[in-house]
Amino acid sequence: MKRYIMLIGLITQLFSAKAQKVDFSTYPVYDGNDLGLNYTPKSSLFKLWAPTASSVEIINYKDGDGGKEINRSEMKKEPNGVWSALAKTDMKGTFYAFRVKINGNWSDEVPDPYAKAVGVNGKRAMVVDLAQTNPEGWEKDKSPVFNQKTDAIIYELHVRDASIAANSGIEQKGKFLGLTEKGTKNADGLSTGLDHLKELGITHVHLLPSYDYNSVDESVTDKPQYNWGYDPLNYNVPEGSYSTNANNGAVRIKEFKQLVKTFHDNGLRVIMDVVYNHTALTEKSNFNQLVPGYYYRQDEKGKFSDATACGNETASERAMMRKFILESVMYWVKEYHVDGFRFDLMGVHDIETMNLLSKELHKIRPDILLYGEGWTAGKSPLPDEQRALKANAAKLDRIAVFSDDIRDGIKGSVFEHTDKGFASGKPGMEETIKFGIVASVQHPQVDYTKVNYSKAAYSKEPFQTITYAECHDNHVLWDKLNLSAAPNAMQDANPVDMKEMNKLALSIVLTSQGISFLHAGTEFLRSKQGVENSYKSPDEINAIDWSLKSQNKDVFDFVKGLAELRKKHPAFRMPSAEQIRKNLVFFENQQSGIVGYELNAAAAGDSWKKIQVWFNGSGEEKTVNTGKEKWISAVKDNLFEKKDNLTGSIKLKPYSCTILYQ
Numbered sequence: 001m002k003r004y005i006m007l008i009g010l011i012t013q014l015f016s017a018k019a020q021k022v023d024f025s026t027y028p029v030y031d032g033n034d035l036g037l038n039y040t041p042k043s044s045l046f047k048l049w050a051p052t053a054s055s056v057e058i059i060n061y062k063d064g065d066g067g068k069e070i071n072r073s074e075m076k077k078e079p080n081g082v083w084s085a086l087a088k089t090d091m092k093g094t095f096y097a098f099r100v101k102i103n104g105n106w107s108d109e110v111p112d113p114y115a116k117a118v119g120v121n122g123k124r125a126m127v128v129d130l131a132q133t134n135p136e137g138w139e140k141d142k143s144p145v146f147n148q149k150t151d152a153i154i155y156e157l158h159v160r161d162a163s164i165a166a167n168s169g170i171e172q173k174g175k176f177l178g179l180t181e182k183g184t185k186n187a188d189g190l191s192t193g194l195d196h197l198k199e200l201g202i203t204h205v206h207l208l209p210s211y212d213y214n215s216v217d218e219s220v221t222d223k224p225q226y227n228w229g230y231d232p233l234n235y236n237v238p239e240g241s242y243s244t245n246a247n248n249g250a251v252r253i254k255e256f257k258q259l260v261k262t263f264h265d266n267g268l269r270v271i272m273d274v275v276y277n278h279t280a281l282t283e284k285s286n287f288n289q290l291v292p293g294y295y296y297r298q299d300e301k302g303k304f305s306d307a308t309a310c311g312n313e314t315a316s317e318r319a320m321m322r323k324f325i326l327e328s329v330m331y332w333v334k335e336y337h338v339d340g341f342r343f344d345l346m347g348v349h350d351i352e353t354m355n356l357l358s359k360e361l362h363k364i365r366p367d368i369l370l371y372g373e374g375w376t377a378g379k380s381p382l383p384d385e386q387r388a389l390k391a392n393a394a395k396l397d398r399i400a401v402f403s404d405d406i407r408d409g410i411k412g413s414v415f416e417h418t419d420k421g422f423a424s425g426k427p428g429m430e431e432t433i434k435f436g437i438v439a440s441v442q443h444p445q446v447d448y449t450k451v452n453y454s455k456a457a458y459s460k461e462p463f464q465t466i467t468y469a470e471c472h473d474n475h476v477l478w479d480k481l482n483l484s485a486a487p488n489a490m491q492d493a494n495p496v497d498m499k500e501m502n503k504l505a506l507s508i509v510l511t512s513q514g515i516s517f518l519h520a521g522t523e524f525l526r527s528k529q530g531v532e533n534s535y536k537s538p539d540e541i542n543a544i545d546w547s548l549k550s551q552n553k554d555v556f557d558f559v560k561g562l563a564e565l566r567k568k569h570p571a572f573r574m575p576s577a578e579q580i581r582k583n584l585v586f587f588e589n590q591q592s593g594i595v596g597y598e599l600n601a602a603a604a605g606d607s608w609k610k611i612q613v614w615f616n617g618s619g620e621e622k623t624v625n626t627g628k629e630k631w632i633s634a635v636k637d638n639l640f641e642k643k644d645n646l647t648g649s650i651k652l653k654p655y656s657c658t659i660l661y662q
């Protein structure tokens with residue numbers, strides 16, 4: 001223990017004494033693509049970039065944790081800060097770690113940052129033959145057709161949440177493989193898991209962090225443990241606790257591939273939630289042990305800066321960090337066939353890096369889907385104008401940002417728990433909803449001065465905006481309504497009204513231009529029992545309760561209908577801002593709580609000639625004027641209900657969506 005503290009002290013001392021003077025731009029850059037393990041059955045070539053080391057060792061082990069070392073050797077110094085070691089035997093199934101000597105002091109033993117397989121808890125890298133990790137038919141694996149980014153309906157799902165409840169009907173609970181099971185049902189015979197995703201009609205499943213993260217002990221398989229996983233350990237390896245055997249690094253690889261393939265075979269695309277903005281460990285991370293300070297930003301005092309509120313922030317603008325992130329995303333696409341990425345705290349990353357990733361990914365996969373959080377969780381030393389913030393969305397190349405404007409416009413501020421939004425009856429939110437309907441592009445009828453957060457259009461094109469009402473962060477929609485939807489301080493929120501508000505909220509998400517995004521379970525009123533930040537809450541809070549699908553079947557049917565409507569009707573997902581400006585006209589001078597617009601659907605290639613969409617966010621029935629023409633209803637007051645010959649004045653129930661067409 002004492003030695004441990006002394007070592008930390010020494011490293012901190014070395015680092016803080018020197019950090020101020022370190023000009024990381026003088027470090028050599030290696031541009032080869034062979035860092036990490038280069039495996040063949042005949043040999044394994046290991047390469048590491050450690051430019052400040054005077055000596056580097058590779059230590060080989062039989063086991064992923066503990067056990068005796070089987071070999072220790074000095075690595076050979078190569079140009080540009082690279083070290084190499086060649087083993088001329090078949091090393092498959094063995095494990096390895098590195099340590100480096102800097103200024104006469106040895107670092108900790110750490111796993112290869114470029115590891116593609118690891119042992120239990122990601123402590124050591126594993127030598128793996130990737131060709132042997134492919135599930136049956138992998139070479140024929142094909143992503144479902146995806147033509148344009150605004151066609152996406154994203155569903156955000158945590159691997160464990162999907163199946164862990166006793167009523168999921170899924171056998172391999174909490175595992176990647178749980179999501180590959182077919183024909184699973186809840187007690188009432190309604191589909192769960194994979195079949196449910198298919199039934200709902202979403203296009204992309206966005207999995208919460210599924211790379212190897214730090215917080216769950218993979219060696220303890222019988223004790224329930226939970227984490228969202230925003231604490232990355234090994235970026236290029238799937239999480240072990242979601243596999244059936246975390247000790248053998250090949251198993252998790254194969255099982256994650258199996259999940260991807262099963263999704264693809266069932267018409268679903270897969271998005272990885274990636275967290276390159278910080279590492280779970282700071283001083284003790286493999287990055288920092290091997291090249292102190294280099295992979296992270298520092299403040300003016302030379303200390304780790306912390307725009308992530310997690311103790312450190314990575315420095316994507318530095319050549320070898322940029323290269324690391326680029327190679328990592330390319331690897332997930334090439335090796336695992338993933339179809340897109342959601343970048344956590346993308347505002348920490350620099351625009352140049354993000355655009356480079358986008359360019360290279362689009363080269364190999366023109367149909368890749370990229371989006372991220374255009375904000376940070378704290379101050380960063382990198383100037384705002386260089387970072388991938390929401391305000392800079394127009395500078396991002398084919399990358400979307402989450403619209404917190406529409407999110408909070410719909411349901412109220414995530415920070416003020418009792419704040420209402422448009423869908424729960426707050427007046428004055430109409431322009432924010434209009435801003436969201438046009439996917440935050442420039443539109444002549446939006447008064448930007450009245451939008452809740454952004455006072456200007458930040459998206460150049462609609463595919464740069466993710467439209468949503470909730471995600472894993474903050475209260476889920478149903479819990480938020482519980483806290484905020486009461487008509488006044490004397491009364492509780494009325495669950496009947498709340499249900500209509502929930503439907504209205506999701507109807508706004510699924511009819512707006514841009515890219516639609518749903519949080520898992522919202523389609524049947526998922527609750528986390530009021531827990532706002534459930535990142536490490538137990539399964540009782542986080543698990544999807546599949547009985548809710550039966551209890552709230554009407555909500556499920558409605559959301560399913562909306563997804564189908566969106567997919568059938570291109571007018572709701574126009575590909576360009578120019579088309580939106582031309583084909584979407586808001587009705588002016590409406591009553592408080594009313595937003596309505598007409599789509600020139602035929603001009604957007606739709607089978608319908610014209611579409612009118614009406615939202616009543618108020619708690620009163622309202623009468624609106626549809627004009628002199630005759631309309632047919634697709635949706636009337638939150639119900640898919642066909643009525644002919646609607647004309648002139650129509651009544652809109654409280655908290656409702658109505659969609660008419662010709």
Ligand code: CA
Nearest residue numbers: 212213214240
């Ligand atoms: Ca892990």
